[in-house]
Amino acid sequence: MTHTATTPGGPETRPGSAGAVGAGSAAGSWLRRHRGRAAIGAAAAVGLAVVVSTQLAPKGDSLPLSVHNAGPDGARAVSEILARHGVAVNDVESFDDALAALSDRPDATLLLYDRSGFLDRSRLEELAASAGRLVLVTPRLGSLTALDTGISQAGVVPESTALLAPGCGLSGPAAAGTVSGTGGFLYDGGTVCYRPPGSAAGLLAGTDDGGLTVLGSTALLNNGGLDEHGHAALALRTLGSSEDLVWYLPGLGDAAATESTQTLDDLAPDWVAFLGPWLVFVAVLAIVWRGRRLGPLVFEPLPVVVKAVETAEGRARLYQDSHALDRARDNLRAGTLVRLAQALRLGSQATADDVVQAAARHLGRPATDINGLIQERPGTASRLVHWSQELDKLENEVRTR
Structure with a gap:
């Protein structure tokens, strides 16, 4: 005879009870880890059930005084x-x-x-x-x-x-x-x-x-x-x-349909045939008269103050976006010559050669070096940046001596 082992004072051990306890604890652990998803799934299931029951429920109508309308205006x-x-x-x-x-x-x-x-x-x-x-x-x-x-x-x-x-x-x-x-x-x-x-x-x-x-x-x-x-x-x-x-x-x-549907011409009075074209003619004359009085469009400057730095930065971005190296070089060259002429007190009538010669005498450098720097044509954006830095250095040397 086979005896089942028991623990004094404890419950009798039955086959399969340990597996059931393990499955229950695993399910509880899974619910604790995924309680957010479980709540969302339960809410979605309830919502789906409500929608399905609503769609399957017998429907009435919304006509006033309809015997199938259960609303306030139904009957x-x-x-x-x-x-x-x-x-x-x-x-x-x-x-x-x-x-x-x-x-x-x-x-x-x-x-x-x-x-x-x-x-x-x-x-x-x-x-x-x-x-x-x-x-x-x-x-x-x-x-x-x-x-x-x-x-x-x-x-x-x-x-x-x-x-x-x-x-x-x-x-x-x-x-x-x-x-x-x-x-x-x-x-x-x-x-x-x-x-x-x-x-x-x-x-x-x-x-x-x-x-x-x-x-x-x-x-x-x-x-x-x-x-x-x-x-x-x-x-x-x-x-x-x-x-x-x-x-x-x-x-x-x-709704009872009539035998022949009347058109707009049938409904309009007889005088419309004469008054209509006359009104169109008068409207065209009014358009021509008023249109000529308006005149061409005129551009008017607005009283807006823009900082010089913002203008320079905005123009520089436009030159950069359009890859206008020549236009940027010409502006830098012209600005350098104007500022050098002011620093050397040459006057507004001085030419580029006059500015180069005066700068060479002032700095004690060959005129060909200064003329080569000013007349250089940078081919890349990086060289344009370095060239502008060299022009700025030349201006600083002229001002400090």
């Missing part, structure tokens, strides 16, 4: 509340889909929010004839004129009026109570509710037969304002009167 909340109360909300994306949905549901209520005025008169009349009830949200003047229901625009709600009371006999507004009038539009005609003080127009207007209701504010239906005051109750009573609700937000694809 997902009111659509879900209507669904809980037994109203089937049918979201349609085009004019044809809206007609098809209304033909299958003749008693349905149609919510129409045509904020850009894409629908023309014929399409608006067709929708109104197909719907059991029509609810217009902030309609444009053209839409109201096309429907010819007696309701018209009447301005905006005054900024001083924050809350509006029903003030009418309709059961829906009376049950909902006060609503917010901030940023809303006023309408007149038919039965008017939510009138500001001293105004005959209101935030809500409807026809006497109840077939058309106009709401003057999107805040009565959107997610951001639905939980305020009586907005939710008013939305339920206005949109939930029938079991089916067709929700239609017209888009650019619903």
Whole structure:
């Protein structure tokens, strides 16, 4: 029989336990050495997971009053509340889909929010004839004129009026109570509710037969304002009167195209054909007249003081960059002759030979040596530097003797 050795008072040694401890300590040591990289990797993994989950999550849209928009200006909340109360909300994306949905549901209520005025008169009349009830949200003047229901625009709600009371006999507004009038539009005609003080127009207007209701504010239906005051109750009573609700937000694809597009020539009045060329002729004459008065460009020296050292260094750098050895030699030679003539008091009319002869007599040196030095033509930049140093030495000898 084989016995396992044990240490008195210590744990029993099991096969493989030492290897497990060694692997754990190695992993801990690696994490301690690379804790910075490990933290960056963990953060990157979390960020990647968030991005992937965001991309894979179901998305809505950002259209105002869209039933798929969960933002403050969307209408997902009111659509879900209507669904809980037994109203089937049918979201349609085009004019044809809206007609098809209304033909299958003749008693349905149609919510129409045509904020850009894409629908023309014929399409608006067709929708109104197909719907059991029509609810217009902030309609444009053209839409109201096309429907010819007696309701018209009447301005905006005054900024001083924050809350509006029903003030009418309709059961829906009376049950909902006060609503917010901030940023809303006023309408007149038919039965008017939510009138500001001293105004005959209101935030809500409807026809006497109840077939058309106009709401003057999107805040009565959107997610951001639905939980305020009586907005939710008013939305339920206005949109939930029938079991089916067709929700239609017209888009650019619903705009009716005309048979022939007018050009600029068609839109322009007749007198443009005569006035246009005349204006072009007058403009050309004005350009010629004013252009001749300007005259040529004139260079004007600016009152800027530049140190002589900066000028000399800048010119020397230009000579060096362009490898202008001859130009630099001529400037050095001319400067040396001028300074030697001043030191020997020869006057401004002295020639180069006069300066050479005077310097030779003053120094007691052969004139050929001095003339050879002054007339030398250095071929390299290094020789030019040495030659300039020899000229400077000659000037110092003339001044010191």
